[in-house]
Amino acid sequence: MEKENEIVEKLKDFLKENLVNVTIPKKRRIFVYIKKDALEEAMEYFVKDLKFKHLSTITGVDLGEEIEVIYHLSYKGSIMLSARLAVSKKNPNIPTITDLIPGAVLYEREVHDLLGVDFERHPDLSPLMLPEKWPKGVYPLRKEYQLKHLREITSEK
Amino acid sequence: MSHGSIIKVPFGPQHPALKEPENFLFEVDGEIVVDVKPRLGYNHRGIEKAFELRTYIQNIYLAERICGICSDAHTTCYTQAIEELLNVELPPRARYIRVIIAELERIHSHALWVGIAAHEIGFDTLFMYVWRDRETVLDLFEMISGNRIHYAMNTIGGVRRDIHAAMVPKIIKGLDFLEERLKYYLRIVQTEQTILKRTVGVGILKPKDAVNLCAVGPTLRASGIKNDVRSDDPYAAYDEIPFNVITHSGCDILSRTLVRCEEMLESIKIIRYALDSMPEGIIRVQVPKKVPQGEVVSRVEAPRGELIHYAKSNGTTKPERYKVRSPTLANIPALCKMLLGGYVADIPIVLAGIDPCFACMDRMAFVDIKQNKKWVWTMQQLRRKYAKE
Amino acid sequence: MGLDYAAVKKEVRKRMTSETIVSLIRILVFPGAMFLFALAFFYEWVDRKFFARLQNRYGPLHTGPHGILQPLADFLKLLSKEDITPHASDRLVFALAPVFYLALPLTTLFVIPVLDPTSFIAFEGDLVFVLFAFTLIIITVFLAGWSSINRFGTIGSMRAVLQMLGYEIPMGLVAFGPAIAANSLSISRIVGWQSLNFWLILLQPLGFAIFTVCLLAELQFVPFDIPEAETEIVAGWRTEFSGRKLALLRLGKDLELVLASALIASLYLGGPQQFWLIPPIVAFLVKTTFAVMLLSLLRAVFARFRIDQMLSGLWKYLLPLATLQIILIQAGLGG
Structure with a gap:
């Protein structure tokens, strides 16, 4: 747990008021909540200074009014840092991190497809998972889209 | 052989090199690949949305069906996530049984891969031989769990079936046979000239690219990077079992083959050790149906690499959000990198090189077709339809 | 008066x-068309069965004893299937290519001795005619793939022609080895010479090996099944053919197998010779069956080459070796 505590201390020092909260639920797991505007700066710090080089995935969670985006980073394959931030559903724009981590391309497209988060400056946000004829503005993983709505869409020919 | 003219060659959704539907659009100049665009999603069946609509118990079976090859990896990842949310300690025997099943699964998955890879480079004889010997593992699964593919061994709080003392000698016998055969195949792969011609220096993924593009599993280890969830972030009983993480630094298809072949031998060692030192005791504990509020990140080293599940519970019997990221999706950017500048003839083997499992990758939301009444035919309807024709 | x-x-x-x-x-x-068709189906069965046994499979099993009628059944089934011609294709060439692909090996087989040491049509220079026919077969393959206007077909037909550039010259060179030994360009005379002297496989083992490798390439067998590499380009030049046309292509391929094995038998194994009371036709059947099994054994133990590897390999190793064989013969060894 020493390493985890050390990382958390460093995080607190660097992020200061941009840090909402940070927890260590168990060994090798850190959850950190950051403010939306600090994303790029924080990511650069995680990847370049703290050596969290591997991005396992990006998860989007529908919180009702907001969408939570969680970046699952790992340090030498072992410590998982889940950095999260919330964007409003009305204006779901956050900057891309593909220039920092090229491997994030597909994960960002996936979150865009299914939850409608727009990643600014992303090279290509065309549908990855959904069919070509999928109606614009329907994001299946948002809670307001019930299964029956989605079924209506897929059964239309 | 350059003609200065670029033709577009589609690979898939239906193509003999792809065992599952997925589309890659290649731009080809003569025999050289100049661009590749993956188009995923042909296997969507809405599993993440379906997770939110089912109880935690039902979801075990759903997780099992994310993929047919690494079904155990998915349930291990799922159950250990829910166990963490419930704050349940696994019985020691269950942890060892999970390791044994996971390693058997690794052997069968890697053996399957070696066969497919041989088929991709036109070596059908090796394909037939490897798949014949792979049957040994499937028979062992049938003996242990009653099923060959979906073993349904994991449950929240332990495993569903015990490995009895009577089974142990049979497993050991099967492993001895496999070890001998695998060593033979390892020798063939390293010495047969036509295989070497098709694998050495093909599909290069430099270590730096592998890290930047977030590759996982054998693909990453074949680029010389030591990374294995089993040792980096131990789960089940991996913290008590000694084993080596296999790496090779060739960065090509041959290295990926060698990594997988040697990993199978390593798995045999792990299973032998686990069978030897398996503690006695119960195999499962009772757990409540309601899961307290919380969230968890769970990781497992599936045969194809790091598998990560994210679960968020809201205090009811159903999860609030469940996210699955399978290793194949993580390897797609790296795959595109490997294909660029290669030969058309090498596309199949490079594609196969990451051991793609599209069913895993495309698990995500759109709609649960199985529940869509329009699409489901009952047995009676089918009979009526065919009786008419 | x-x-x-x-x-x-x-x-x-x-x-x-x-x-x-x-x-x-x-x-x-x-020993004309009907017999040759029967032989073609039989050798397809030999090839399939032997190949399957090598791979630890059963192979054809149900139609006829040990599945011997399976190739015929496949042929008849394909004849009854829908025959699709792609809209964009060059219809005339597309329709004619399978006919030529069948007719070429069939015609060529008449110059090869089957019943007795002299073939049905024998003339000085028929060996050259056979080699020429092999080239024409590849041209037909090219036309078949090209006329179908399919991406896989186009790639496959280009690969077929490229591949031909690789093996044609070594094959032509070593095929003249027996001719030099027998002092004749007629296959019947080469067979006759062998019945008086030795089998040429004993005198020119190198030539035999090179010729067999080149025939593997001609037949598009692994490791040279590059023009129809299943996992790469679906069925290559044959992708768009279906129904009757595919049936003809398959029969043509079987006849090509007969032609190849008959050529091995007559150039290197002595052809249809009389041993005591055994008639020449039996000798012919035994030797060609051996040749077919040799070809299927070879295709079972290799992985497929890439087109560039195949070409450079053949030019770098096979061509010098073929030249060496000819030099050896001229030096008095092997003929």
Whole structure:
């Protein structure tokens, strides 16, 4: 747990008021909540200074009014840092991190497809998972889209 | 052989090199690949949305069906996530049984891969031989769990079936046979000239690219990077079992083959050790149906690499959000990198090189077709339809 | 004087009809087309069965004893299937290519001795004719793939022609080895020479090996099945063919296999020779079956080469070796 505590201390020092909260639920797991505007700066710090080089995935969670985006980073394959931030559903724009981590391309497209988060400056946000004829503005993983709505869409020919 | 003219060659959704539907659009100049665009999603069946609509118990079976090859990896990842949310300690025997099943699964998955890879480079004889010997593992699964593919061994709080003392000698016998055969195949792969011609220096993924593009599993280890969830972030009983993480630094298809072949031998060692030192005791504990509020990140080293599940519970019997990221999706950017500048003839083997499992990758939301009444035919309807024709 | 013109005319007509009938039977039935078709189906079965056994499979099992009628059943089934011609294709060439692909090996087989040491049609230089026919087969393959206007077909047909550039010259070179030894360009005379001397496999083992490798490439067998590499380009030049056309292509391929094995048998294994009481046709069947099994054994133990590897390999190693074989013969060794 020493390493985890050390990382958390460093995080607190660097992020200061941009840090909402940070927890260590168990060994090798850190959850950190950051403010939306600090994303790029924080990511650069995680990847370049703290050596969290591997991005396992990006998860989007529908919180009702907001969408939570969680970046699952790992340090030498072992410590998982889940950095999260919330964007409003009305204006779901956050900057891309593909220039920092090229491997994030597909994960960002996936979150865009299914939850409608727009990643600014992303090279290509065309549908990855959904069919070509999928109606614009329907994001299946948002809670307001019930299964029956989605079924209506897929059964239309 | 350059003609200065670029033709577009589609690979898939239906193509003999792809065992599952997925589309890659290649731009080809003569025999050289100049661009590749993956188009995923042909296997969507809405599993993440379906997770939110089912109880935690039902979801075990759903997780099992994310993929047919690494079904155990998915349930291990799922159950250990829910166990963490419930704050349940696994019985020691269950942890060892999970390791044994996971390693058997690794052997069968890697053996399957070696066969497919041989088929991709036109070596059908090796394909037939490897798949014949792979049957040994499937028979062992049938003996242990009653099923060959979906073993349904994991449950929240332990495993569903015990490995009895009577089974142990049979497993050991099967492993001895496999070890001998695998060593033979390892020798063939390293010495047969036509295989070497098709694998050495093909599909290069430099270590730096592998890290930047977030590759996982054998693909990453074949680029010389030591990374294995089993040792980096131990789960089940991996913290008590000694084993080596296999790496090779060739960065090509041959290295990926060698990594997988040697990993199978390593798995045999792990299973032998686990069978030897398996503690006695119960195999499962009772757990409540309601899961307290919380969230968890769970990781497992599936045969194809790091598998990560994210679960968020809201205090009811159903999860609030469940996210699955399978290793194949993580390897797609790296795959595109490997294909660029290669030969058309090498596309199949490079594609196969990451051991793609599209069913895993495309698990995500759109709609649960199985529940869509329009699409489901009952047995009676089918009979009526065919009786008419 | 005093010739009975009417009687002579009658006699000539009588002889003509009987000879014509005999020739017709020889061309159409035995040892002509029907016999060759039967042989083609039989060798496809030998190839499939032996290949399957090598891979630890059963192979054809149900149609006829040990599945011996399976190739015929496949052929008949394909004849009854829908025949699709792609809209964009060059219809005439697309329709004619399978016919040529079948007719070429069939015609060529007439110059190869089957029943007795002299072939049905024998002339000085028929060996060159056979080699020429092999080239024409590849041209037909190219036209078939190209006319179908399919991306896989186009790639496959280009690969077929490229591949031909690789093996044609070494094959032509070593095929003249037996001719130099027998001092004749006629296959029948080469067979005759071997019955008086030694089998040429003993005198020119290198030539035999090179010739077999080149035939593997000609037949598009692994490791040279590059123009129809299943996992890369679906079925290559054959992708768009279906129904009757595919049936003809398959039969043509089987006849090519017969041609290849018959050529191995007559150039290197002595062809149809009489041993004591055993008729020459039996010797021919045994030797060609051996050749077919050799070819399927070879295709079971390799992985597929890439086109560039295949070309550079053949030019770098096979061509110098073929030249070496000819030099050895000229130096008095092997003929």
